[in-house]
Amino acid sequence: MKILVDADAFIAMNIETDELRKKTIQCIDWLEKKDPDFYVTWDVIDEVSTKLRYAANKETAFQFLDEVYSGRYEVILPVEDFVFRSLKIFKEIVPKHTSLTYCMNIAVYRKLEMDVIFSFDKGYKKAGLTLLQEVVLKY
Amino acid sequence: MVYGVYMKRKQVMLTPELNYQLEQLAKKRGSSASLVVREALAVYVVDSRNEQKKKKKMKPVDGMKNMLKNSFKGGPEDLSTNDWYLYGPDVK
Numbered sequence: 358m359k360i361l362v363d364a365d366a367f368i369a370m371n372i373e374t375d376e377l378r379k380k381t382i383q384c385i386d387w388l389e390k391k392d393p394d395f396y397v398t399w400d401v402i403d404e405v406s407t408k409l410r411y412a413a414n415k416e417t418a419f420q421f422l423d424e425v426y427s428g429r430y431e432v433i434l435p436v437e438d439f440v441f442r443s444l445k446i447f448k449e450i451v452p453k454h455t456s457l458t459y460c461m462n463i464a465v466y467r468k469l470e471m472d473v474i475f476s477f478d479k480g481y482k483k484a485g486l487t488l489l490q491e492v493v494l495k496y
Numbered sequence: 497m498v499y500g501v502y503m504k505r506k507q508v509m510l511t512p513e514l515n516y517q518l519e520q521l522a523k524k525r526g527s528s529a530s531l532v533v534r535e536a537l538a539v540y541v542v543d544s545r546n547e548q549k550k551k552k553k554m555k556p557v558d559g560m561k562n563m564l565k566n567s568f569k570g571g572p573e574d575l576s577t578n579d580w581y582l583y584g585p586d587v588k
Contacts, residue, residue: 368576370563377576382564388557395556408582412575413568424563428548429556456579477577 358393360489361466362430363476364458367397367405371417377477380490384475387493395475396431398439398465400458433465442468452480508533 369381402425410418425432433439442464447457463484466474473489474481482488510518522529575581 365576367563370560371567372571372575373567373569374571374573375576376573385557385560385564388560389555393556404582408575409568412581413571417568420563420566424559427554427559429554429559454579456583 358391358473359396359469359471360388360393361396361398361462361469361471361474362401363462363474363478363481364401364404364408365477366475366489367401367421368408371405371409371421372413380477384489384493387496388489394431395429396433396465396469396471397425398433398458398461399435400461402432404456404458433469435461439464439468446484450484455480 365377366381366384369375369377370385372378375381402422406418406422409421424430435443439461443457443460446460446463447455450460459478459480462474462476463481463486465471466481466486471486473487473492475489477488477490479488482491518529518532522532525532572578572581
């Protein structure tokens with residue numbers, strides 16, 4: 358199972374009081390019975406480490422960085438092909454609050470044929486991606 | 497020096513302290529600084545490889561559980577859902 362992990366899930370894993378914490382734990386418990394392959398885009402690494410360092414502390418940010426570079430994740434770097442795909446999506450998407458990180462995730466998900474995205478952002482569903490939570494709730 | 501074995505030359509910058517310790521160790525062993533560096537690097541490479549293998553043996557989900565266990569206590573509840581923390585308040 359190919360899973361692209363998004364920033365909101367990573368933050369909920371690292372911040373005990375986060376509002377998505379319970380849903381995130383539920384997803385992780387479900388994943389324990391599976392044999393997932395995790396993918397993460399560089400853009401997500403950038404966003405999560407910056408947010409954690411600002412809003413929590415640098416140790417939490419370092420823990421996150423150590424984990425994504427532990428060999429348990431495939432880190433997707435923003436190579437030209439992904440960049441152009443994400444820019445195209447960025448121009449096509451209507452809502453104002455759209456980040457390039459979000460568009461990069463959609464581009465990578467489609468190009469690398471991910472099964473699900475570990476995120477709670479309903480915008481991905483509108484873009485045709487499958488949220489991990491939807492799959493978890495079916496079981 | 498092992499004659500007949502192909503070697504590649506690498507230039508390495510050392511701090512004066514490390515250089516002193518390297519020279520002392522080489523002197524004590526009766527060998528060259530190059531040999532000591534080669535031996536140390538060989539051990540380091542093997543250790544790093546073993547460490548990487550050990551990490552890979554961990555299930556991917558175990559890493560996530562580690563983060564849950566060692567997560568930051570406190571912090572804003574909406575950090576995962578609010579991009580205000582990255583981009584600042586919405587400017588109309």
